[in-house]
Amino acid sequence: MRPTLPRWSGTLAVKAAAFITVMCCALAALLGVLVHVQVTDQTVGQARDQALQRLEQATERYEAGDPLRRGAAMDPPELPRQLRDLAVAGERGTMVADREGRPTMWAAGPADGGRALAVAVDYSQQARTIAGLDRAILWSSGLAIGATLLVGAFAVTRVTRRLHTTARVARRISAGDLDARVNDPRTAPRTDPPTKVPERPQDEVAAVAAALDSMASSLQGKLLAEQRFTADVAHELRTPLTGLHAAAELLPPGRPTELVRDRVAALRTLTEDLLEISRLDTGRERLELDTERLGPLAERAVRAAGNGTEVRVVRDVSVETDRRRLERVLGNLVANAHKHGRGPVVLTVDGPVVTVRDHGDGFPEYLVAHGPQRFRTEGGTRGHGLGLTIALGQAEVLGARLGFANAPDGGAVATLRLAAEAH
Structure with a gap:
């Protein structure tokens, strides 16, 4: 047995709201990732340049035999193992890692005796900046999604309300009410001077409403013409049929006379039926209860x-x-x-x-x-x-x-x- 969805899930407004929400979330996520990556790369790059600059200064002091300044040391125990191995292998590198519970940008390079000269730069401020940026992206994305969803829901609701009105009028027409019209404001003829009110352009809903009104008018005109034709034919037939009936009564008895009278009676019945239908079509019949x-x-x-x-x-x-x-x-x-x-x-x-x-x-x-x-x-x-x-x-x-x-x-x-x- 196939699962059934609730009726509201099939409405255009719900589908449009879901589409807008998904697209807004996807766009916000894309923009957030791009901003996060761009700012993070810039922040990390600045911290790396600073750490490498200090490492260059520490190397010069080490080679000159001067004491190292604070933040620089030979083979510090907190230095990440991967960065230590890279320095021992004769390469320079940087890495962000925790040092005493605080984020730190490490820079390390080779020194004599297979040792590593390392410099630690405090990275806490940069980490807080990136975290604050992420929170701002999340909050702004949520607000943007909510505002867009409200505006989109308002716009879609206006469209669906007009569509529901058009559908309701179509059902009235199918039920026989040919006087029903949508009369969408965007389909109304322009009556104001051009300098006062600009003409409102028609959209697809207005085009459908105009087509429905035109169809109803055409159908009503054809039906009224058919009703008038039926009534006129019935009225025109009554006079010659009355004379034909009187003439048939004067014929001598016999089988041919019976056939003529039978056909005349059938024509009179058909004419009376057409007249009755024409009266019913006008909708002016009155009850005697x-x-x-x-x-x-x-x-x-x-x-x-x-x-x-x-x-x-x-x-x-x-x-x-x-x-x-x-x-x-x-x-x-x-x-x-x-x-x-x-x-x-x-x-x-x-x-x-x-x-x-x-x-x-x-x-x-x-x-x-x-x-x-x-x-x-x-x-x-x-x-x-x-x-x-x-x-x-x-x-x-x-x-x-x-x-x-x-x-x-x-x-x-x-x-x-x-x-x-x-x-």
Whole structure:
């Protein structure tokens, strides 16, 4: 099983803060090492030059037979062994080592008789300077990292806040709110005179916000054009269909007359469905609420459909709803089950939840995933017309949720969950 990380660890702000922290630490460490090495080399070099200079003076005094000054001696016991061996071998050298608990810069060179002439220079001040420098580097690095992290977190938070706003607006648009806009300040048109306020340049977040707003405006315009087209077509068809229906009623009885009347009736039904969809699209439908017993209401809707649907009332409740619209939803679900599925068709009332199930091939995958779509067909087969689209629209007006699924043992299942139960 793969380990899971906490949700906050995947946010852009946390990732940016971690990146800034790591880069600041790496930069501070690099600069600290460079400064430490440079100052240490300079300090050690000065102390070495001083020690070698004193060793040169001590050598001259030794060769002249003068007594050695303080700090110079022949084969002192505190002289480091490596430096002693180097001097005995005929070479001069320096080394930093402790002498009586204090750091000391030693310089040693060869003397007569295989001995070593050594000079000790106090290195305590230089060691304290380097230690103080290291502490200053650590403190300044910590302060720099903290300040940079705060500034970076502030800048990243501003960006992520704008990204979250853009994402929230995108979710609203996907949910159907086409009036939602990001309206990022950096995408707003410039209205001030050029001499007063300079134009703010657009960044990548503003470009995304502007693209999202443009997409929403374009989508809204196309949807409104489609809605107007649907409404106009439906209205234009009503007048000729009314005349066609009247003319069909005057035809003499017979099979051709029955076919004509059947097609005219189908066209009238389609026109009325288009008009109903256009009214639902405008969002101006008004509810006429009343308290109804859900079981008897479902039975009336099934009787009106006249399809021989079985009604099962597991638990009856009273709901506050628009009776006409709810009967329209249930009637369309039952009619769709008989038209596109196979019997038996069962309508079940269980509290405020109503399910309509058939035993056919089930809903297409696109319908289960995305809901009904007008006149869509799948794989060349018959589509589901406008009945489910109208049922979904009327359910939204009622404040109910209509879902579509397929039963594990076969058949389509439409589930209507009413918003509230009356007490």
